[in-house]
Amino acid sequence: MPSKAKADLKRREHSGRVSTLLKNIMGLSPIGLNRRTAKESTETQQSEKRADIRRKERRKARRVKKRQIRIQQHTFNNKTTTRVWTWNVQKTSFAANNRGQLKRILQYAWMNKVDILLLTEITASNEGIFWLGGEERRTVIIHSKKTAIALIGIWTDLWIESGSQVWRTDRTTAILVKNYRLMSVYQPLWHYGREIIINYRHAIEEQIALKRHDEWLIIGGDHNASIGKLEQKSSSAKARGKYGCGASNEAGRDLIAWCEMNGMTWGNSFMSHPDRGTWFHQRYGRWYELDRFLIQQERRHRIVKKMWTVKENSFSEHRPKELITRTVTRPRIVTTGNKKLSINHIVLKEPEKSKEYEERTEKAMEKLVKEGKAHNWYNLSKLMTNEAANVAGRMPKRRESPWLEGHEEEAQGEHKRITELSSKLYSLIEASKQCLTEEEKQQKILLIKEKQEERKRSRKTFRKKLRRWERTWWKQIICQCQKAEQERDLGRMYQLLKKLGMRDSKTASAKEYFTPQEYKLHFEKVSKDRNEESEATRQKAIERIIDMKDNEIAKKEADKLNSPITQDEILREWSKVNDGAPGLDNVRITYVKQASTTTQRAICNVILEMTNKHPSEWETLVKTGLVVPLFKRGKGMTSTIIEECACLVWQVGY
Numbered sequence: 169m170p171s172k173a174k175a176d177l178k179r180r181e182h183s184g185r186v187s188t189l190l191k192n193i194m195g196l197s198p199i200g201l202n203r204r205t206a207k208e209s210t211e212t213q214q215s216e217k218r219a220d221i222r223r224k225e226r227r228k229a230r231r232v233k234k235r236q237i238r239i240q241q242h243t244f245n246n247k248t249t250t251r252v253w254t255w256n257v258q259k260t261s262f263a264a265n266n267r268g269q270l271k272r273i274l275q276y277a278w279m280n281k282v283d284i285l286l287l288t289e290i291t292a293s294n295e296g297i298f299w300l301g302g303e304e305r306r307t308v309i310i311h312s313k314k315t316a317i318a319l320i321g322i323w324t325d326l327w328i329e330s331g332s333q334v335w336r337t338d339r340t341t342a343i344l345v346k347n348y349r350l351m352s353v354y355q356p357l358w359h360y361g362r363e364i365i366i367n368y369r370h371a372i373e374e375q376i377a378l379k380r381h382d383e384w385l386i387i388g389g390d391h392n393a394s395i396g397k398l399e400q401k402s403s404s405a406k407a408r409g410k411y412g413c414g415a416s417n418e419a420g421r422d423l424i425a426w427c428e429m430n431g432m433t434w435g436n437s438f439m440s441h442p443d444r445g446t447w448f449h450q451r452y453g454r455w456y457e458l459d460r461f462l463i464q465q466e467r468r469h470r471i472v473k474k475m476w477t478v479k480e481n482s483f484s485e486h487r488p489k490e491l492i493t494r495t496v497t498r499p500r501i502v503t504t505g506n507k508k509l510s511i512n513h514i515v516l517k518e519p520e521k522s523k524e525y526e527e528r529t530e531k532a533m534e535k536l537v538k539e540g541k542a543h544n545w546y547n548l549s550k551l552m553t554n555e556a557a558n559v560a561g562r563m564p565k566r567r568e569s570p571w572l573e574g575h576e577e578e579a580q581g582e583h584k585r586i587t588e589l590s591s592k593l594y595s596l597i598e599a600s601k602q603c604l605t606e607e608e609k610q611q612k613i614l615l616i617k618e619k620q621e622e623r624k625r626s627r628k629t630f631r632k633k634l635r636r637w638e639r640t641w642w643k644q645i646i647c648q649c650q651k652a653e654q655e656r657d658l659g660r661m662y663q664l665l666k667k668l669g670m671r672d673s674k675t676a677s678a679k680e681y682f683t684p685q686e687y688k689l690h691f692e693k694v695s696k697d698r699n700e701e702s703e704a705t706r707q708k709a710i711e712r713i714i715d716m717k718d719n720e721i722a723k724k725e726a727d728k729l730n731s732p733i734t735q736d737e738i739l740r741e742w743s744k745v746n747d748g749a750p751g752l753d754n755v756r757i758t759y760v761k762q763a764s765t766t767t768q769r770a771i772c773n774v775i776l777e778m779t780n781k782h783p784s785e786w787e788t789l790v791k792t793g794l795v796v797p798l799f800k801r802g803k804g805m806t807s808t809i810i811e812e813c814a815c816l817v818w819q820v821g822y
Contacts, residue, residue: 249493252286252388252461253277253282254459257289257484258486260484262290262309263291271300287316306321308327312336331344335375339368348383353387355393385464387432392458396413407465411436411438414456432463434462435468444457446458459488473492473494514659522762525559525560530765542770543770543774548767549753553754571640589622590623735776738775774790
């Protein structure tokens with residue numbers, strides 16, 4: 169080896185030994201470096217995980233905000249409708265790598281502006297949830313092995329806001345969206361065995377049991393049962409209507425019996441429309457209506473608006489059945505007070521009734537004291553309202569046309585006459601269709617015209633009488649209102665004013681429930697120009713106010729206000745309070761004034777206990793207020809309540 173090469177090798181070895189020595193001295197040995205690198209990489213991974221978690225939380229918050237904005241922008245009221253389809257899609261695959269047919273079906277549903285799809289006879293290896301589409305066409309599909317429910321557009325957001333609740337078996341899928349409980353079902357064929365059908369029915373009966381009183385249950389799917397027309401009335405009139413397709417088989421009769429037993433009804437049978445069939449039997453050459461909707465009997469009129477068969481045969485041998493429902497997203501109302509009672513409290517002003525009420529409250533109070541329940545406002549309010557109802561009775565039910573009172577027989581006679589004329593007219597029209605000669609047909613046409621004119625005159629006369637009776641009734645209401653004002657009976661006066669305010673209102677307000685934000689905007693609107701003086705004038709008046717903190721008279725009055733409340737003071741102030749509308753406890757001030765002395769003392773004790781407690785410890789009934797609309801004079805008396813009324817709000821802080 170050349171001497172130069174040897175010198176270079178020695179120099180490198182020496183420099184390597186020196187560098188190793190320096191690294192060991194400074195703690196930078198290869199072992200130390202590896203440990204430090206591992207520690208730094210662990211800290212980096214942890215920081216990246218924390219950053220990823222924060223990123224996901226921000227994304228989730230943005231999604232929630234966007235969803236809430238979409239729900240607020242989408243208006244729901246009694247005029248909004250929802251389009252629901254039930255469709256047997258015959259072995260359509262839900263596998264992740266084979267969803268072409270499903271996407272084409274959804275594309276067709278998007279084109280027809282369908283909101284909810286109840287799909288049956290699908291092919292899926294297991295249960296699942298997946299999303300398709302975007303923006304207005306975003307769709308969530310919840311499926312079991314044989315059935316699925318597809319929610320489109322705003323209904324996906326509503327389902328998430330409702331808690332994304334799902335119930336599934338092999339042949340049923342159920343979800344809860346707002347106050348809609350939707351269920352897609354695929355009934356097994358009759359020859360599968362009774363046990364399999366019973367297990368399938370148990371899943372449906374479970375949803376009927378879970379349904380709350382304010383929820384609407386809609387069951388759609390293929391029931392594999394044929395139900396024909398109803399030739400004559402039967403005991404199952406509530407479970408089905410008179411329309412059908414073909415002849416009934418054993419499965420159809422069993423389905424109707426089950427509906428009758430569980431309070432459900434076959435919705436299709438109440439709608440008369442051509443081409444009812446949803447599946448065509450190639451061998452027998454006839455249509456069967458296998459796909460149908462089952463609805464609650466008591467809610468059928470409110471839920472169903474229209475129903476028909478969609479003429480679409482390209483995707484499946486089954487045609488879709490469409491149901492248009494009235495969309496009502498009314499929130500669930502949880503009442504914390506007594507059951508609302510309409511008591512004829514005006515009767516308690518009579519001396520005899522007032523004395524009887526006092527005696528009855530005294531007896532009931534003795535019993536309550538013995539049981540040790542006299543210190544509770546709920547029990548006291550229940551006692552007073554029950555005794556007031558027993559003495560004064562209930563208010564008469566509100567009639568749709570109160571001006572017909574006293575004219576019932578005359579109105580019934582006019583109505584009967586118009587009905588008879590209509591039936592004669594219809595019989596003449598049917599007879600004219602069967603005429604053989606032209607001369608006979610012309611005679612029938614002349615008779616039809618005469619009957620039409622006669623019916624027209626009868627209807628016109630009846631309408632004139634109704635208008636005359638109505639005008640007379642409203643004049644009586646105005647006179648009663650003036651009399652109540654003269655007698656200073658404010659409760660009666662406002663009750664009559666409310667009737668007058670609703671005189672020209674033929675339909676209810678479009679919105680019955682208002683959010684806190686809407687109330688805030690409303691009160692800002694009505695309070696904007698409420699003050700008679702300008703802001704500058706009011707500010708000057710405030711500046712001129714003298715501070716009276718050190719004034720002796722002010723100190724005495726303050727001490728008087730801060731002194732403990734006594735029973736005598738409460739009893740004295742009751743006499744000055746005018747009667748008004750009751751709250752959630754149904755108690756009017758009249759019931760308290762005319763109750764027995766023992767009852768009044770017990771109420772005073774409850775009030776005195778409240779002064780020694782924080783409002784958060786009070787009973788719910790005594791710290792809950794109502795918004796009471798009062799109609800005012802002016803053009804706004806018949807307008808929507810939220811826009812043209814003054815509201816009194818009592819609010820207790822927690």
